[in-house]
Amino acid sequence: MTRTDFGPPNYKEMLPPVIKENYGKWKYHERVKPGVLLHVGESGDELYTVRVGSGRLVSTDWIRDICGIAEKFCGGHLRFTSRHNLEFLVSEKEKLEPLIAHLKEEGYAVGGTGHSISNPVHTQGWIHCHTPATDASGIVKAVMDDLFEYFTDWKMPAHCRVSLACCLNMCGAVHCSDIAILGIHRKPPTIDHDIVRSKCEIPNVIAACPTGAIRPDPKAKSLTVTDEKCMYCGNCYTMCPGMPVADPVGDGISIWVGGKISSARTPPKFSRLAIPFLPNNPPRWPEVTDAVRNILETWASHANKHERMGEWIERVGWERFFSLTGIPFSVQLIDDFTLASDTYRSTPAFKW
Amino acid sequence: MTRTDFGPPNYKEMLPPVIKENYGKWKYHERVKPGVLLHVGESGDELYTVRVGSGRLVSTDWIRDICGIAEKFCGGHLRFTSRHNLEFLVSEKEKLEPLIAHLKEEGYAVGGTGHSISNPVHTQGWIHCHTPATDASGIVKAVMDDLFEYFTDWKMPAHCRVSLACCLNMCGAVHCSDIAILGIHRKPPTIDHDIVRSKCEIPNVIAACPTGAIRPDPKAKSLTVTDEKCMYCGNCYTMCPGMPVADPVGDGISIWVGGKISSARTPPKFSRLAIPFLPNNPPRWPEVTDAVRNILETWASHANKHERMGEWIERVGWERFFSLTGIPFSVQLIDDFTLASDTYRSTPAFKW
Amino acid sequence: MTEDSKTPLLDQLEEGPWPSFVTEMKRAGEKNEMAKDLLHQLEKSYKNKIGYWKHGGIVGVRGYGGGVIGRYTELPEEFPAIAEFHTFRVNHPSGWFYTTDKLRQLCDVWDKHGSGLTNMHGATGDIILLGAPTDALQPCFDDLAEIDFDLGGSGSDMRTPSCCVGPGRCEFACVDTLDLLHDITNEFQDELHRPMFPYKSKIKISGCANDCVASVARSDFSVIGTWRDEIRMDPDEVANYADGNMDIQAEVVDLCPTGCIKWEAETKTLTIDNGECNRCMHCINLMPKALRPGKDQGATILVGGKAPIVHGALMAWVIVPFMKMEPPYDDFKDFIRTAWEWWDENGKMRERIGELINRLGMRAFLKAMDLPPVPQMISAPRANPYYFWDPEEVK
Amino acid sequence: MTEDSKTPLLDQLEEGPWPSFVTEMKRAGEKNEMAKDLLHQLEKSYKNKIGYWKHGGIVGVRGYGGGVIGRYTELPEEFPAIAEFHTFRVNHPSGWFYTTDKLRQLCDVWDKHGSGLTNMHGATGDIILLGAPTDALQPCFDDLAEIDFDLGGSGSDMRTPSCCVGPGRCEFACVDTLDLLHDITNEFQDELHRPMFPYKSKIKISGCANDCVASVARSDFSVIGTWRDEIRMDPDEVANYADGNMDIQAEVVDLCPTGCIKWEAETKTLTIDNGECNRCMHCINLMPKALRPGKDQGATILVGGKAPIVHGALMAWVIVPFMKMEPPYDDFKDFIRTAWEWWDENGKMRERIGELINRLGMRAFLKAMDLPPVPQMISAPRANPYYFWDPEEVK
Ligand code: SRM
Ligand code: SRM
Ligand code: SRM
Ligand code: SRM
Ligand code: SF4
Ligand code: SF4
Ligand code: SF4
Ligand code: SF4
Ligand code: SF4
Ligand code: SF4
Ligand code: SF4
Ligand code: SF4
Numbered sequence A, B: 001m002t003r004t005d006f007g008p009p010n011y012k013e014m015l016p017p018v019i020k021e022n023y024g025k026w027k028y029h030e031r032v033k034p035g036v037l038l039h040v041g042e043s044g045d046e047l048y049t050v051r052v053g054s055g056r057l058v059s060t061d062w063i064r065d066i067c068g069i070a071e072k073f074c075g076g077h078l079r080f081t082s083r084h085n086l087e088f089l090v091s092e093k094e095k096l097e098p099l100i101a102h103l104k105e106e107g108y109a110v111g112g113t114g115h116s117i118s119n120p121v122h123t124q125g126w127i128h129c130h131t132p133a134t135d136a137s138g139i140v141k142a143v144m145d146d147l148f149e150y151f152t153d154w155k156m157p158a159h160c161r162v163s164l165a166c167c168l169n170m171c172g173a174v175h176c177s178d179i180a181i182l183g184i185h186r187k188p189p190t191i192d193h194d195i196v197r198s199k200c201e202i203p204n205v206i207a208a209c210p211t212g213a214i215r216p217d218p219k220a221k222s223l224t225v226t227d228e229k230c231m232y233c234g235n236c237y238t239m240c241p242g243m244p245v246a247d248p249v250g251d252g253i254s255i256w257v258g259g260k261i262s263s264a265r266t267p268p269k270f271s272r273l274a275i276p277f278l279p280n281n282p283p284r285w286p287e288v289t290d291a292v293r294n295i296l297e298t299w300a301s302h303a304n305k306h307e308r309m310g311e312w313i314e315r316v317g318w319e320r321f322f323s324l325t326g327i328p329f330s331v332q333l334i335d336d337f338t339l340a341s342d343t344y345r346s347t348p349a350f351k352w
Numbered sequence C, D: 001m002t003e004d005s006k007t008p009l010l011d012q013l014e015e016g017p018w019p020s021f022v023t024e025m026k027r028a029g030e031k032n033e034m035a036k037d038l039l040h041q042l043e044k045s046y047k048n049k050i051g052y053w054k055h056g057g058i059v060g061v062r063g064y065g066g067g068v069i070g071r072y073t074e075l076p077e078e079f080p081a082i083a084e085f086h087t088f089r090v091n092h093p094s095g096w097f098y099t100t101d102k103l104r105q106l107c108d109v110w111d112k113h114g115s116g117l118t119n120m121h122g123a124t125g126d127i128i129l130l131g132a133p134t135d136a137l138q139p140c141f142d143d144l145a146e147i148d149f150d151l152g153g154s155g156s157d158m159r160t161p162s163c164c165v166g167p168g169r170c171e172f173a174c175v176d177t178l179d180l181l182h183d184i185t186n187e188f189q190d191e192l193h194r195p196m197f198p199y200k201s202k203i204k205i206s207g208c209a210n211d212c213v214a215s216v217a218r219s220d221f222s223v224i225g226t227w228r229d230e231i232r233m234d235p236d237e238v239a240n241y242a243d244g245n246m247d248i249q250a251e252v253v254d255l256c257p258t259g260c261i262k263w264e265a266e267t268k269t270l271t272i273d274n275g276e277c278n279r280c281m282h283c284i285n286l287m288p289k290a291l292r293p294g295k296d297q298g299a300t301i302l303v304g305g306k307a308p309i310v311h312g313a314l315m316a317w318v319i320v321p322f323m324k325m326e327p328p329y330d331d332f333k334d335f336i337r338t339a340w341e342w343w344d345e346n347g348k349m350r351e352r353i354g355e356l357i358n359r360l361g362m363r364a365f366l367k368a369m370d371l372p373p374v375p376q377m378i379s380a381p382r383a384n385p386y387y388f389w390d391p392e393e394v395k
Helices: A017-022 A060-073 A093-105 A137-146 A148-152 A193-199 A202-208 A235-239 A286-302 A309-316 A318-325 B017-022 B060-073 B093-105 B137-146 B148-152 B193-199 B202-208 B235-239 B286-302 B309-316 B318-325 C008-014 C021-031 C033-048 C100-113 C134-146 C177-187 C189-193 C235-243 C248-255 C282-286 C330-346 C353-360 C362-369 D008-014 D021-031 D033-048 D100-113 D134-146 D177-187 D189-193 D235-243 D248-255 D282-286 D330-346 D353-360 D362-369
Strands: A026-033 A036-041 A046-052 A057-059 A077-080 A086-090 A162-165 A179-184 A214-217 A222-225 A252-257 A272-279 B026-033 B036-041 B046-052 B057-059 B077-080 B086-090 B162-165 B179-184 B214-217 B222-225 B252-257 B272-279 C086-090 C097-099 C117-120 C127-132 C203-206 C221-227 C261-264 C269-272 C297-303 C317-323 D086-090 D097-099 D117-120 D127-132 D203-206 D221-227 D261-264 D269-272 D297-303 D317-323
Touching: A017 A036, A017 A046, A046 A093, A057 A060, A057 D021, A060 A077, A060 A086, A060 A093, A060 D021, A060 D100, A060 D117, A077 D100, A086 A093, A137 A148, A137 A162, A137 A286, A137 D008, A137 D021, A179 A286, A193 A222, A202 A214, A202 A222, A202 A235, A252 A286, A252 A309, A272 A286, A272 A318, A286 A309, A286 A318, A309 A318, B017 B036, B017 B046, B046 B093, B057 B060, B057 C021, B060 B077, B060 B086, B060 B093, B060 C021, B060 C100, B060 C117, B077 C100, B086 B093, B137 B148, B137 B162, B137 B286, B137 C008, B137 C021, B179 B286, B193 B222, B202 B214, B202 B222, B202 B235, B252 B286, B252 B309, B272 B286, B272 B318, B286 B309, B286 B318, B309 B318, C008 C021, C008 C033, C021 C033, C021 C117, C033 C127, C086 C134, C097 C100, C100 C127, C100 C134, C127 C134, C177 C189, C177 C203, C177 C330, C221 C330, C235 C248, C235 C269, C248 C261, C248 C282, C297 C330, C297 C353, C317 C330, C317 C362, C330 C353, C330 C362, C353 C362, D008 D021, D008 D033, D021 D033, D021 D117, D033 D127, D086 D134, D097 D100, D100 D127, D100 D134, D127 D134, D177 D189, D177 D203, D177 D330, D221 D330, D235 D248, D235 D269, D248 D261, D248 D282, D297 D330, D297 D353, D317 D330, D317 D362, D330 D353, D330 D362, D353 D362
Parallel strands: A162 A179, B162 B179, C203 C221, D203 D221
Antiparallel strands: A026 A036, A036 A046, A046 A086, A057 D117, A077 A086, A077 D097, A179 A252, A214 A222, A252 A272, B026 B036, B036 B046, B046 B086, B057 C117, B077 B086, B077 C097, B179 B252, B214 B222, B252 B272, C086 C127, C117 C127, C221 C297, C261 C269, C297 C317, D086 D127, D117 D127, D221 D297, D261 D269, D297 D317
């Protein structure tokens, strides 16, 4: 019998000695410089953290590379962050600068702490998922190449979380990001009746559609889709390969802004639609990188210190967000889903 | 043939000379004292307004009384306000104080301007409507007797609009009032099958129910109601006298707070449920008058200057509203209707 | 209160400083049986905690489809005088201004035909003449017509529109509320008097964002005056307010929702960044002598306000951020007509226009109105990805 | 980039300062056919702007109902090495802490059985081992078990829970996130490994309201550390921050959401009215050396967060304002079990617990959980009158 249900490795065995000794007894931290944190324990012990950007889709070779570095500078300990960055944990101060120098030499990206953008949380895209409307890793690479200075430096009034999901399933906390890049389909599934007949269980496909858009077509022994009811979720495709929703023209990117997770100052907020559609333009998605940079820089140059994207927009108003960014306001942005009426404006007090 | 469609009397013929002359050319106003306004025209002309509380349900004798007063002091002109107060329009300053003295002598209630409570907008109640869950005029009288000092004086940080509606139809802007007193039914209709059979068109009754709670009962040639689906709107009773919803035990009062109409400072707000049920206790509804006074005075003693009820509550938080007023928080206050999820709290940042 | 009073409960409501409707009912009751029976039926309601009215057939006057609310007591044997007790909704003059002559005429007509009891006014704005038997309706209306009082709305029609006092007595008015109201009421007489819509439709007009007629909460079409240029300022008067007992920093500046107004206490200088002002009226309200709305005036039109039946209350939504409002108000009338048409074509029975917009989506409404989407219409863009693309949009 | 490169589009993503996943794919491709085919299929996607994966049957390893995601290329002739390309979700250690030994062991196993490509980590927190053929699954898992790596969740089970770094390296942690995570992951092994629920269920744990693991947005059960007593203050350190380059008035006080914190610049005195503080963390974030969370620590439990499928995204809602969080965490485990039971009994297929609460009403959920309603659960009470009374409540 195989062993089962033994659970994950015990974290206690993974912790470096300085953490074991100061566990739960950290006193304060300082942001030493971009990419470098210092945590000080009640004992007076110091722990430096050097944060390094990661492409997340990495080879075992890369993992061995970073293990080598950690062995050299960190007693063989490292961790990853909730946004998939890599963190080197340095307990001997004298190793800090050599580590940083080594990292820079080897081309690692040090940054992502404090008022910077961090690693965009992202998903599979064309690499491994069956419902994507775009790629994930490629756009992230293009966006981060473009915004690299904001990762390695503190040039923004607050931190800014960029995230990406390649379809409405929104794997990741995309829906509450300062800037969210979301792949969307815009066409109902095309139906390959032969495949439907041969490979799909028609009742299951019908049941899978959340909007009731699919009806049986008994004559054709297949299905029909009421296009106006379809919101392109791809659930039918998951059940039945004869109903793909992906389409090179229909698929692309939407941009959402102003979301937030932390409760610091203001409660968490959902991101809201700012740009309903940009085309897929691999390998560098220039329309997307331009849009993200424009939004980021408009915010960075207008917001107050410590004011997140969503807090800034709430202060100046969405009408000002659109006039300052120059993003055209389009009908797609006006909600017409379940809670729509809560987003309509019931006051003549708005800005021109 | 009768004359039809000739429209309302022309307001131009109703205006006093000072208004005709300064029409659209008023320059500013001053609040002289509670109940008295001064408007000054660009011409320098002055118009004093003396506001008098009205029971709204008045006899022709009362109208003739006030006509007499207006003839004596105001050249035969008067107006009513959007909250059903009476306004005497005085263009000769020397008549102002004699008018006020006369009004006080005759027992009229002068007040309702500025930071005071005004006339509660209200409805028919047991006087003339067929769906009330309570009376209107009686509660208003009881509440205003109790709060009279707040009508004649400026003792509050901002103005406070109290309104009443005797059923969910909410005739009046009850749903956006600082304090709303709302009659509610709490029991599904009782069915008198004989009346249903003899007087009601069953399909129409079924169609009238907004929640689909009514089904035909073909055997009894009558109807049944699925009690759990009924929200006591009385639509069925409107169609069919055999289905009354009113009930001495089921009926009573709910109290709502924090609504607002003007866009001054903050956008309009809906009133929200604070007390789900108080019994009908005529003629003076002491539970209701106590509740209203408690809410009003808690607000008045805690709010900042110019801060309306809803603005205060938003600043301190609903948890504080309940702890300061001592009103128990009950499950009825938690929304479970269409937009419910927008009212749940998605942050650990709240007050104990 | 004598010992054998027949209304011991109501009698208690003759005490206290607030005007007593019971006293009014008694005054009317002295000369009128209907008023007397009404009082006694009400006493019974107070005793038993329940109403005694029922819905009846439709009643009315010749040539009109609405304007009279039918009402019958459940207890005609006990209270025969109010066996039929219908009310008139009489269209009030703009701004509820009256000459006493006019009011006295009205009283005479009502004493002749009805209970002698009224509501001055109803929650929609009408003069409510409270209670007359079926037979009296036509003669009463004929006499009302004689003195130039026409009926208001009821049923599935345009309801009696109303407006704030506006230019009649308020320096803030950015539209001539009284004139606009009178004009459209006359324009839409047919819609007012003959139910023709899926449900009721209300228009209310306020001269500024203070919205003294509560239009945003209770009208399908809310017209609210505003301006597009700059707040007019008289710096000397600003200084006077400061010299008076106003703490301009705390009372004005700190409460400005956009933070666009600044106060320099030393130099007594107030500056407004008008581009960032949302025209909420707060500063103007506090310093009317010093600040005034701009000169390029017009109105914001909001659509969809209503009470909660059946899907919950709605506040009206900005649909036209700015419309000039000058006689003959053609743009506005066209707007209303187009909206009614769309509603009439698409609305279900008892579906207000706001509910229809909610059901079919703002997109469909804007398309029907041929209006461009602008951010002023929303407080925030959608947070969900469920936009249904039109094939036209996908190329 | 040679002229006959087979991946001219992807090659462009090897340039630029951000780490390149293409370089990683090429590195893996040098020793592994799967990685090479993956690269080429991706190039084709880049060219044609479409993906080439399809959903397949269920794959897995013995004794487990989840933890492996099946994947098949639509183009097996063109890319035979990835005809089957399933991924493992491997349960990470709390806080994503590793020794390099452990990681190297993992790399060895993966190089032996799979593509040599990984995600460190997946969006739920697992180690994602990206791509192995069906045959390799069991042997690979056996080797993983050998080095003590167990599978994470997939399908309608409890998904791999995750937590912030917490007491491991953060002075703000009010719960021992790492220990709690490890404990419950072990407690709920069955729920993690054998899909048994209506749909997926996620637990995430953050040590404070900064919520560094984004629990509020993306977990059915969000555990967020907090305190009930007073913020601890070191006045000398406050003064030090002021002497540094922090504008305490502008950066801290003016941004405090409750206005409960005051700064006297002359005396350098900071005072907090803790009764009015909502523990948002802002002031503490800015002055960690001077301010610390209180000592009476525990967690707020929020329920219902999720992505938008099908009714729109939800953020989790406060259900338990405060719960002590100490080993063996029985209260918490009972809470989770009771909630799962209710969900399991009442939930439809593919209905997350937040959607179920929305459908059946908070009232039903609180009743099932035997929890009293408190104002902390809501941001505002209902604005509609549609409460359906229980006959029990009406007497
Ligand atoms: C390492 C990490 C936790 C982990 O377990 O991995 C972490 C670590 C810290 N966070 Fe965080 N946060 C981490 C993800 C997050 C997230 C989650 C996310 O981004 O998906 C959030 C919520 C984001 C949001 O609100 O949208 C988050 C919101 C914060 C905040 C609130 C900022 C705000 O003002 O809104 C603080 C407070 C601050 O920055 O002063 C904070 C503070 C901190 C501190 C200063 C806590 C401490 O004393 O050690 C840590 C260093 C922050 C820094 O980067 O400068 N952390 N932090 C995560 C690093 C992710 C990364 O690689 O970039
Ligand atoms: C691998 C991963 C993305 C990644 O690149 O990291 C992922 C990949 C998939 N997710 Fe996810 N989800 C992943 C984290 C998430 C998250 C984030 C989280 O867990 O914190 C979410 C949002 C939070 C939530 O659960 O609501 C998420 C929300 C979804 C949804 C929408 C669920 C909803 O209720 O709205 C679906 C659709 C579904 O379940 O049918 C979905 C479905 C899928 C499927 C299984 C596609 C499908 O419909 O069959 C994807 C498989 C891709 C593949 O072939 O590898 N995935 N998915 C993440 C899991 C890695 C891990 O175990 O660590
Ligand atoms: C006479 C009347 C208009 C009419 O056509 O009848 C009127 C008249 C004035 N209103 Fe009003 N308002 C009148 C109903 C309203 C309403 C409607 C309602 O209460 O149903 C509102 C909206 C209420 C709400 O927001 O819930 C209203 C919100 C205001 C405001 C905004 C106050 C705020 O800060 O929120 C102002 C500005 C102010 O008070 O400084 C205002 C200001 C004024 C001014 C000062 C305007 C002016 O310059 O003349 C008038 C005297 C106010 C006073 O009473 O001190 N008026 N005012 C109405 C008197 C009703 C009554 O008898 O009490
Ligand atoms: C008389 C009046 C109350 C008062 O005491 O002032 C009144 C009385 C009635 N209203 Fe009303 N409504 C009156 C103003 C309003 C208002 C306020 C307004 O117009 O500004 C509203 C809220 C605004 C709105 O329209 O949404 C209002 C919302 C309703 C509703 C709910 C409509 C909705 O869409 O939610 C109903 C129910 C219905 O139409 O079936 C209703 C129905 C009724 C009926 C006809 C009862 C019925 O279901 O048959 C009442 C007749 C009472 C009677 O026998 O006299 N009444 N009703 C008001 C009309 C007087 C006038 O013409 O001036
Ligand atoms: S977001 Fe959609 S396409 Fe992307 S990994 Fe998740 S389920 Fe797949
Ligand atoms: S894509 Fe989604 S909404 Fe459209 S038919 Fe398929 S299952 Fe239904
Ligand atoms: S609120 Fe209800 S009971 Fe009162 S008058 Fe209006 S419809 Fe009648
Ligand atoms: S009272 Fe309203 S909800 Fe109840 S059965 Fe009658 S019509 Fe339906
Ligand atoms: S709404 Fe404005 S214009 Fe009209 S009365 Fe009120 S303050 Fe004056
Ligand atoms: S009108 Fe309102 S927003 Fe404009 S300056 Fe005055 S207070 Fe500020
Ligand atoms: S959530 Fe709080 S305790 Fe956890 S890492 Fe972030 S700041 Fe520290
Ligand atoms: S934790 Fe937040 S609410 Fe409390 S004092 Fe600090 S900033 Fe203010």
